[in-house]
Amino acid sequence: xxxxxxxxxxxxxxxxxxxxxxxxxxxxxxTNLLDAFNDSDVEVIQPRHEEGATHLADGYARASGEPLxxxxxxxxxxxxxxxxxxxxxxDSIPMVIFTGAPQTHEYGEGILQExxxxxxxxxxxxxxxxxxxxxxxxxxxxxxRILRRAFQVAxxxxxxxxxxxxxxxxxGAAAEVELPEPTxxxxxxxxxxxxxxxxxxxxxxxxxxxxxxxxxxxxxxxxAWDEVQELAEHLQAPVIPTFQSKGIIPEDHDLFVGYAGWIxxxxxxxxxxxxxxxxxxxxxxxxxxxxxxxxxxSFDIPPSKxxxxxxxxxxxxxxxxxxxxxxxxxxxxxxQITEELQERMDPVSTEDNEYYDEIQxxxxxxxxxxxxxxxxxxxxxxxxxxxxxxRNVLPRDxxxxxxxxxxxxxxNPEFPVYEPRTNISxxxxxxxxxxxxAAIGAKLAKPDSPVVDVEGDGSFMMCNQxxxxxxxxDIDVNYLIVNNHGWKSIRNLQVAKYGxxxxxxxxxxxxxxxxxxxxxxxxxxxxxxRVVKPENLxxxxxxxxxxxxxxxxxxxxxxxxxxxxxxxxxxxxxxDLEK
Numbered sequence: 035x036x037x038x039x040x041x042x043x044x045x046x047x048x049x050x051x052x053x054x055x056x057x058x059x060x061x062x063x064x065t066n067l068l069d070a071f072n073d074s075d076v077e078v079i080q081p082r083h084e085e086g087a088t089h090l091a092d093g094y095a096r097a098s099g100e101p102l103x104x105x106x107x108x109x110x111x112x113x114x115x116x117x118x119x120x121x122x123x124x125d126s127i128p129m130v131i132f133t134g135a136p137q138t139h140e141y142g143e144g145i146l147q148e149x150x151x152x153x154x155x156x157x158x159x160x161x162x163x164x165x166x167x168x169x170x171x172x173x174x175x176x177x178x179r180i181l182r183r184a185f186q187v188a189x190x191x192x193x194x195x196x197x198x199x200x201x202x203x204x205x206g207a208a209a210e211v212e213l214p215e216p217t218x219x220x221x222x223x224x225x226x227x228x229x230x231x232x233x234x235x236x237x238x239x240x241x242x243x244x245x246x247x248x249x250x251x252x253x254x255x256x257x258a259w260d261e262v263q264e265l266a267e268h269l270q271a272p273v274i275p276t277f278q279s280k281g282i283i284p285e286d287h288d289l290f291v292g293y294a295g296w297i298x299x300x301x302x303x304x305x306x307x308x309x310x311x312x313x314x315x316x317x318x319x320x321x322x323x324x325x326x327x328x329x330x331x332s333f334d335i336p337p338s339k340x341x342x343x344x345x346x347x348x349x350x351x352x353x354x355x356x357x358x359x360x361x362x363x364x365x366x367x368x369x370q371i372t373e374e375l376q377e378r379m380d381p382v383s384t385e386d387n388e389y390y391d392e393i394q395x396x397x398x399x400x401x402x403x404x405x406x407x408x409x410x411x412x413x414x415x416x417x418x419x420x421x422x423x424x425r426n427v428l429p430r431d432x433x434x435x436x437x438x439x440x441x442x443x444x445x446n447p448e449f450p451v452y453e454p455r456t457n458i459s460x461x462x463x464x465x466x467x468x469x470x471x472a473a474i475g476a477k478l479a480k481p482d483s484p485v486v487d488v489e490g491d492g493s494f495m496m497c498n499q500x501x502x503x504x505x506x507x508d509i510d511v512n513y514l515i516v517n518n519h520g521w522k523s524i525r526n527l528q529v530a531k532y533g534x535x536x537x538x539x540x541x542x543x544x545x546x547x548x549x550x551x552x553x554x555x556x557x558x559x560x561x562x563x564r565v566v567k568p569e570n571l572x573x574x575x576x577x578x579x580x581x582x583x584x585x586x587x588x589x590x591x592x593x594x595x596x597x598x599x600x601x602x603x604x605x606x607x608x609x610d611l612e613k
Contacts, residue, residue, distance in 0.1 A: 035210040035211060035212050036210065036211070037208050037209065037210045038208060038209070038211060039066065039070070039174070039205070039206055039207060039208040040066065040067065040171070040174045040177055040200060040204045040205040040206060040207055040208075041066050041067040041068065041069055041070030041071075041205050041206070042070040043174070043177045043178060043181070043211060043213065044067060044070065044132065044177065044181065044200070045070040045071050045073070045074040045076060046074070046213055047177075047178065047181045047182075047213050047214075048074070048076045048103055049074060049075050049076060050213060050215065050216055051101075051185055051216050052100070053076055053100075053101065053102060053103050054076065054077065054100075054102070054478070055076065055077050055078070055079050055091075055094070055102050055103075055478060056071060056076050056077070056078050056079070056102070056103045056104075056105060057078075057079045057081060057087040057090050057091055057102055057103070057104050057105075058078075058079075058081070058084065058087050058104050058105035058106050058132075059080070059081060059082075059083070059084055059087065059106060059107070059111060060105075060107065061106070061107020061108065061109075061111050061134065062107060062108075062134075062146075062202075063106075063107035063108030063109065063111070063112075063133075063134025063135065063147065063202055064105055064106060064107045064108075064111075064132070064133075064134040064205070065202075065205075066202060066205030066206035067105060067132060067134070067200060067205045068105065076103075079478075079503065079507060080503060080506060080507070081471065081500055081503045082499040082500055082502050082503055083114060083497065083499060083500065084104075084106045084111050084112075084114035084115045084118075085114050085115065085117050085118050085467075085471075085497065086118075086470070086471040086497055086499070086500040086503065087104045087105075087106070087115070087118070087471070088104055088115050088117070088118020088119055088121070088122065088129065088131065088195075088471075089118050089121070089465075089467075089468050089469075089470070089471035089472045089475070089497070089500075090102070090471040090472065090474050090475040090478075090500070090503070091103070091104050091118075091122075091129040091475060092118060092121060092122045092125075092127050092129065092460075092468070092471075092472055092475065093435065093458050093469075093471065093472025093473060093474065093475030093476040093479070094475030094476065094478055094479045095122075095127050095128055095129060095475075095479075096125075096127060096455065096458045096472070096475075096476065097433065097455050097458060097475065097476040097479035097480050098455070098479035098480070099255070099257065099455070100479075101128040101129050101130060101185070101188055101189065102129055102475070103129070103130045103131075103132065104118075104129060104130070104131045104132065105131075105132040105133070106131070106132070106133050106134065107133075107134045107147075108133065108134035108135055108136065108146075108147045108148070108157075108202070109146070109147025109148070109149075109157075110147065111133070111134070112133035112134065112157050112160075113157070113160060115131055115133070116160060116161070116164060117463075117465060118465075119131060119161065119164045119165055119195045119197070120163075120164040120463050120465075121460050121463040121465045121468060122194065122195045123164045123165060123166070123194050123195055123463075124461065124462035124463040125251060125278060125460065125461045125462060125463070126192050126193050126194050126251060126252070126255060127193065127194065127195070128188040128189050128193040128194060128195065128196075129188065129195045129196075130184050130185060130188055130195070130196050130197075130198060131161075131165070131195060131196070131197045131198070132198050132200055133157065133161075133197065133198070133199050133200070134200065134201075134202055134205070135155050135157065135170070135199045135200060135201040135202065136148045136150075136154075136155050136201060136202070137201055137202045137203040138172055138173075138201045138203055138204065139203070141154035141155045141201075142154030142155070155170070155199070155201070157199060158170055158197065158199050161197040164195070165194065165195045165196055165197045166187050166188065166193075166194040166195065166196050167183075167184075167187045167196050167197070168196075168197040168198075168199065169183065169184055169196070169197065169198045169199065170198075170199045170201075171198060171199070171200050171201070171204050172201070172204070173204065173207075174204050174207040174208065174209045174211075175209045175211060177200075177204070177211070178211050178212065178213050178214055179214070180198060181198070181214075182214045182216070182219050183219075184196045184198050185216060186219050186220060189220070190220070190221060191345055191346070192252075192345050192346045193255060224256070224362075224363035224365060224366045225345065225361070225362050225363050225366065226362050226363065226366040226367060226370055227343065227360040227361070227362035227366070227367040227370055227371075228360065228361075228362075229370075231358055231359070231360045232360065232367065232370045232371055232374055233374055234358045235313070235341045235343075235358045235360060235371055235374075236371055236374035236375050236378060237378075238311050238339055238341060238357060238358060239269060239271075239311055239313065239341070239371070239375060240375060240378050240379050241311075242269075242271075242309075242310050242311035243310055243389065244305075244308060244309050244310045244311070244389060245269055245271040245309060245310070245311045245312075245313065246271055246272050246273075246274055246305055246306055246309040246311075246312055246313070247262065247265065247266050247269075247271050247272070247273050247274070247313045247315070248274050248275070248276070248294070248306070248312060248313065248314040248315070248317050249262050249273065249275045249276070249279045249282045249283075249315050249316065249317065249364075250275070250276045250278060250279055250314065250315065250316040250317025250318060251276060251278030251279055251316060251317075251318075251461065252279075252315065252316015252317065252344060252345060252364045253275075253279050253282050253315050253316045253364045253365075253368070254278065254279045254281070254282055254316075254454060254455065255316070255364070256316065256345075256363055256364035256365040256366075257365060257454070258282070258315070258316075258364045258365035258368050259281075259282050259283065259454045261364075261365055261368035261369045261372065262282050262283060262315070262368060263283050263287070264372055265313075265368055265371060265372045265375070266283065266289045267289065267381070268372060268375055268376065268381050268382065269375070269382055270289065270381075270382040270383075270384055270387060270389070270390050271289065271313075272289055272290075272291040272301075272305050272393050273287075273289050273290050273291065274291055274292070274293060274294050274298075274302045274305065274306050275293065276293070276317055276318075276320075276323050276461075277293060277323075277446045277457075277459060277461060278459075278461045279316070280293075280446060280451055280457040280459070281451040281452070281453055281454045281455065281456050281457045282454060284452045284453070285450035285451055285452060286450065286452060288393075288394065289393065290397075291305055291393060291396065291397050291400075292397070292400055292447065293323075293446070293447055294306040294307075294323055294324070294325075294332040294333065294604070295322050295323040295324060295325055295332050295604050295606075296322050296325055296326075296602060296603075296604045296605060296606035297322075297443055297446070297447050297600040297601065297602060297603065297604070298323075298332060298447060298603055298604055299397075299400045299447060299603065300396065300399060300400050300403070300603050301393070301396035301397045301399065301400045302332075302603075303325070303331065303332050303603050303604050304396055305392075305393065305396065306332055306333050307330050307331060307332055307333060307334050308334070309333075309334075309338045310337075310338060310339065311338065311339050311340075311341065311357075312333065312335060312338050312339070312340050312341065313341045313343070313371075314340060314341070314342050314343065315343040315344075315364045315367070315368055316343065316344055316345070316364040317342075317344070317349075318349055318352070318353075318462070319333075319352070319353040319354055320353075320462060321606065321607065322606060324353070325604035325605040325606065326605055326606055326607040327353065328604075328605050331604050331605050332604050333354070335354040335355065336355065339357040340354050340355065340356045340357055340358075341356070341357060341358045341359075341360070342354070342356045342358070342359050342360070343360045343361075343362060343364060343367045343368070344360075344361065344364075345361065345362060345363055345364065346361075347359075347361045403601060404418070404448050404601075407419070407422075407448070407601075408421075408422035408448075409422075411567075411568050411569060412568075412592075413566065413567055413568070414566070414590050414591055414592040414593070415567075415568040415571070415589065415590070415591055415592065416591060416592055416595060416599060417440055417441060417444045417516050417518075417591050417595075417599045418444055418448060418599065419568045419571075419591075420488075420514065420516050420568070420571060420589040420591060421441075421444060421445055421448065421449050421488065423568065423571035423572045423575055424449070424486060424488070424514060424575055425449060425450065426572050427572055427575045427576040427579060428484060428486060428575075428579070429483075429484065430452045430453065431452075431453055431456060431483045432456065432483055432484045432485070432486065432579075433455075433456045433457075433458060433473075433476050433477075433480055433483050433484070433485040433486070434449060434451065434456065434457055434458070434486055434487075434488060435458040435459065435469040435472050435473040435476060435485065435486065435487040435488065436458075436459045436460075436469055436487070436488050436489070437459075437460060437465060437466050437467055437468040437469040437470075437472075437487075437489055437490075437493045437496075438460060438464040438465055438466045438468070438493065439466060439490045439492065439493050439521070439522075439523050440490055440516070440518065440522055440523045440595075440599045440600075441488045441489060441490050441493070441516055442459055442460075442488075443523065443599060443600040444599050444600055445457075445459070445488055446459060447600065447601065448601075455480075456483070458472050458473070458476050460472070466492065466493040466496045467489075467493050467494070467495075467496025467497035467498075468493075468497075469487040469488070469489055469493070470487060470489065470494060470496075470497040470498060470500045470501065470513070471497055471500045471503070472487070473485050473486070473487035473511045473512075473513070474500065474503060474504050474507075474509050474511050476511075477504075477509050477510060477511045478509065484510075484512065484579045485510075485511050485512065486511075486512040486513070486514055486575075486579070487511065487512070487513050487514070488514045488516065489513060489514070489515050489516070490515070490516055490517075490518065490521075490522075491515055491516070491517040491518065491519065491520075491542070491547075491548070491550070492520060492521040492522075492542070494513070494515050494550075495548065498553065498557075501513070501554075501557045501559060501584060501586070502557050502558070504584040505557060505558040505559060505583075505584050508583060509584065510581075510582060510583055510584065511584055511585075512575075512578050512579055512584070512585045512586075512587070513584075513585070513586045513587070514575065514587050514589060515550055515586065515587070515588045515589070516589050516591045517550070517588055517589065517590055517591060518591050518592065518593040518595075519541065519542045519544055519547055519593050520540055520541040520542045520593065521540045521541075522540070522541075522593060522594075522595075522599075524540050525537055525540035525541055526595075527608070528540060550562070550564070550586060550588045551563075551564055551586075551588065554586045559583075559584050559585065559586050560581070560583055560584075560585075561577070561578055561581040561583065561584075561585035561586070562585070562586040562587075562588075563577075563578070563586075563587055563588070564587075564588040564590065565587060565588065565589050565590065566590045571587075571589060574587055575587055
């Protein structure tokens with residue numbers, strides 16, 4: 035057996051796992067760990083903030099399905115990962131985060147950057163609520179087993195981030211160890227659903243007159259796009275994804291009807307709320323997706339009968355009662371249901387099919403609403419008009435990325451995507467600034483596809499320093515900043531609740547606002563242009579995408595749009611706190 039120190043064990047095990055990149059910022063607490071990567075096939079990516087490191091790993095995993103590794107020092111470097119870990123945890127995105135820790139013989143002494151007032155070396159307690167599991171390697175000989183388990187936990191079942199705390203002396207200590215083979219500690223199949231409950235689900239769908247299929251983020255994680263489409267086509271049932279499964283079915287498919295919820299499509303909400311059977315696969319049924327559970331607005335369960343499929347049994351029936359609950363992998367169970375239906379019934383025809391005709395009519399009405407917004411050339415332009423230009427120039431396999439706020443509230447419901455893993459957007463934790471680094475990760479995962487991050491000016495400023503990472507590593511990522519001079523989605527909530535005279539701390543002073551063109555120059559971005567007139571935006575975006583290297587396009591958008599720029603078709607309790 036080879037004699038390896040802790041850093042070398044980590045480096046060589048990442049190679050065995052096929053991890054392409056290690057992302058992080060060094061400090062005294064990670065020096066021994068990082069040194070081993072001088073001799074490793076794993077490439078080290080240098081972000082400018084540890085939060086950016088986690089968002090980069092997150093974007094990579096969403097675009098590829100594979101995890102990256104993140105490393106930090108002890109103390110504030112480690113705590114800076116918490117927001118990114120929580121973002122990944124809520125959306126079930128895998129990554130492994132290595133943090134430095136006090137030397138084992140100094141635990142509890144309050145050494146530089148140690149958290150120890152509750153218990154010695156207590157940083158893992160910070161990570162426990164935002165990771166699937168947090169490990170501490172107290173001895174170098176423990177590392178191989180901990181690494182095997184960390185990746186097993188991150189990738190198995192419902193995936194998510196895992197944390198490994200590695201004391202400084204463990205990183206440098208050496209031992210004769212054998213590194214485990216990853217395939218020997220992985221399940222070699224996906225869990226299917228119980229045949230009886232699958233049959234019960236198929237029976238409900240066979241008898242349904244108005245079935246709808248609601249794929250959630252779990253279907254994207256499970257790569258169930260072919261299975262979802264095949265089932266929908268057999269039933270001629272409309273597909274109403276959650277935003278985390280945007281792209282699970284091409285948005286120009288005749289059974290795609292948009293989304294349900296507060297900013298869902300009119301078609302999605304109408305069909306979801308009038309379904310007799312709802313098949314939800316890998317879906318959490320959150321407040322944004324369900325119009326805060328208001329009866330009959332987005333879903334009406336019951337009387338609609340719910341078939342709920344999820345790999346995590348705690349999600350089944352959590353927010354709506356189920357008629358049939360099936361624990362299992364989204365891809366496998368969807369295929370099982372389809373095969374059962376194929377034995378029970380012929381494919382549903384579209385001819386003389388009133389439900390199919392209704393689906394097409396409702397979708398045409400929604401498309402007309404969006405087209406009217408996309409064709410508006412008023413100055414300043416709307417965010418809708420800005421993303422219309424982006425869709426005009428972005429190829430079918432292009433990747434669009436978005437963070438929380440007004441851009442996301444417009445991109446998710448309005449911007450059509452056609453292939454899986456081409457919409458990268460933070461979900462349940464709704465993290466501002468996420469896209470700046472996530473777009474870099476997505477480009478690393480999809481080097482042959484153009485990647486464009488649509489950011490509001492307020493969100494972009496949260497993590498703008500990460501553009502320097504793209505410049506340093508020559509990562510060809512594009513940023514479309516829609517500048518409305520503030521955190522306007524929150525400003526609009528203030529106005530709606532309390533009036534214009536109560537607006538506070540959500541608008542930027544235009545005289546002292548950031549000059550993004552000067553910022554781009556300072557960050558070393560060679561292509562940067564500001565666009566005021568919407569008719570010029572297509573050409574500028576086309577040039578930015580064609581440019582070899584990072585590019586920034588700033589679109590000046592109107593600052594005072596109602597409803598955060600979105601088409602509000604449902605309800606959300608936070609938009610009306612007096613209810």
